[in-house]
Amino acid sequence: MRRQLHQIPEPGFQEFKTQQLLLDHIHQLPQDRLEIRTWKTGILVKVKGVQPRLCIGFRADMDGLPIEEQTTYPFRSLHPGFMHACGHDLHMTIGFGLLRHFAEHPIEQDLLFIFQPAEEGPGGALPMLESMEFQAWKPDLLFALHIAPEYPVGTIATKPGILFANTSELFLDLTGKGGHAAFPHKANDMVIAAAHLTTQLQTIISRNVDPLDAAVITIGKIEGGSKQNIIAEHARLEGTIRTLSLDSMQQVKKRIEEVVRGIEVSFQCSAAINYGSNYCQVYNQPELTNEFMEWVQKETDIRLIACKEAMTGEDFGYFLEQVPGFMIWLGVNTPYSLHHAQIEPDEQAISIAIDLFSRYFVWLSSRRMR
Numbered sequence: 114m115r116r117q118l119h120q121i122p123e124p125g126f127q128e129f130k131t132q133q134l135l136l137d138h139i140h141q142l143p144q145d146r147l148e149i150r151t152w153k154t155g156i157l158v159k160v161k162g163v164q165p166r167l168c169i170g171f172r173a174d175m176d177g178l179p180i181e182e183q184t185t186y187p188f189r190s191l192h193p194g195f196m197h198a199c200g201h202d203l204h205m206t207i208g209f210g211l212l213r214h215f216a217e218h219p220i221e222q223d224l225l226f227i228f229q230p231a232e233e234g235p236g237g238a239l240p241m242l243e244s245m246e247f248q249a250w251k252p253d254l255l256f257a258l259h260i261a262p263e264y265p266v267g268t269i270a271t272k273p274g275i276l277f278a279n280t281s282e283l284f285l286d287l288t289g290k291g292g293h294a295a296f297p298h299k300a301n302d303m304v305i306a307a308a309h310l311t312t313q314l315q316t317i318i319s320r321n322v323d324p325l326d327a328a329v330i331t332i333g334k335i336e337g338g339s340k341q342n343i344i345a346e347h348a349r350l351e352g353t354i355r356t357l358s359l360d361s362m363q364q365v366k367k368r369i370e371e372v373v374r375g376i377e378v379s380f381q382c383s384a385a386i387n388y389g390s391n392y393c394q395v396y397n398q399p400e401l402t403n404e405f406m407e408w409v410q411k412e413t414d415i416r417l418i419a420c421k422e423a424m425t426g427e428d429f430g431y432f433l434e435q436v437p438g439f440m441i442w443l444g445v446n447t448p449y450s451l452h453h454a455q456i457e458p459d460e461q462a463i464s465i466a467i468d469l470f471s472r473y474f475v476w477l478s479s480r481r482m483r
């Protein structure tokens with residue numbers, strides 16, 4: 114299933130084939146305890162418990178990334194320019210594996226499996242959370258995982274409290290006066306303005322943010338100009354801001370606005386700032402997370418790492434604002450990072466995660482019954 118999903122990566126809110134493939138598999142399961150709803154390109158599946166007193170949820174994200182795949186896989190992406198380079202194909206397969214397990218072996222409690230679109234952007238969690246479909250089935254506890262290239266298979270990592278950062282997308286459009294390459298004094302070159310802006314943005318991190326309160330600005334894409342001998346009238350920078358505190362997010366945005374105003378003056382151009390979508394931090398409910406970490410150490414052979422927080426973003430944070438739960442990293446042992454065209458996560462991690470969460474849900478279910 115992971116390999117089928119890997120071949121059809123789709124951008125956020127366009128996960129049509131992904132949704133259909135998941136639905137085809139879900140419809141093949143024993144249906145007597147299942148209730149299935151779709152929401153946009155997402156899916157919610159409830160597994161009715163034997164004597165339910167609460168509902169335990171698991172969320173998997175569904176979208177791919179605009180990356181041209183360069184893996185050695187025989188099952189490479191069939192969608193040119195798109196790739197599952199953030200492990201959502203594994204996340205969905207693990208979600209489905211858990212769903213299949215509990216459709217065949219129901220437990221006391223109700224379970225909710227959430228297949229959520231658009232995690233990479235513009236963010237499916239918040240609108241899904243607000244939807245009638247989700248609110249009608251809102252779980253009492255909710256869990257998720259994310260693959261971690263740097264950890265060996267058989268390892269998980271997590272921590273109570275903040276796990277992932279606050280994020281904001283960043284889009285900057287610079288407009289000046291184009292012209293002939295030979296007459297720079299008669300134009301306002303937006304390639305030069307973009308180059309200065311890119312480096313000045315980094316001084317916000319190094320000079321304006323408390324070094325003990327981590328923040329990141331990454332410009333991942335620059336576009337500008339149309340030909341080598343034409344001075345560019347327009348340039349566009351696309352990036353993302355990450356901060357551990359909301360105060361730093363506000364401070365960074367304020368400084369970006371000041372730096373951009375300076376660029377307008379020094380390069381005699383106009384600039385537009387758009388912050389795109391924002392995600393709140395992923396905050397693991399401390400009691401539940403500590404309890405889970407103790408349980409893993411006592412009851413499983415999994416190697417547990419008490420990790421530090423990371424500057425990754427995840428719209429799962431919005432779910433955790435409303436429902437207690439946590440997220441963990443799942444070791445998949447690959448030398449390439451998330452969002453890299455050559456990432457090849459070890460598929461053995463899939464069954465390890467299914468086994469881990471199925472045992473945890475059974476334990477949680479009987480424990481919460483007492």
Ligand SMILES: CC(=O)N[C@@H](CCC[C@H](N)C(=O)O)C(=O)O
Binds near residue numbers: 259426427
């Ligand atoms: C786990 C992961 O890689 N998540 C993404 C979330 C992206 C949020 C948004 N589109 C942004 O770029 O700010 C990440 O890049 O951390």
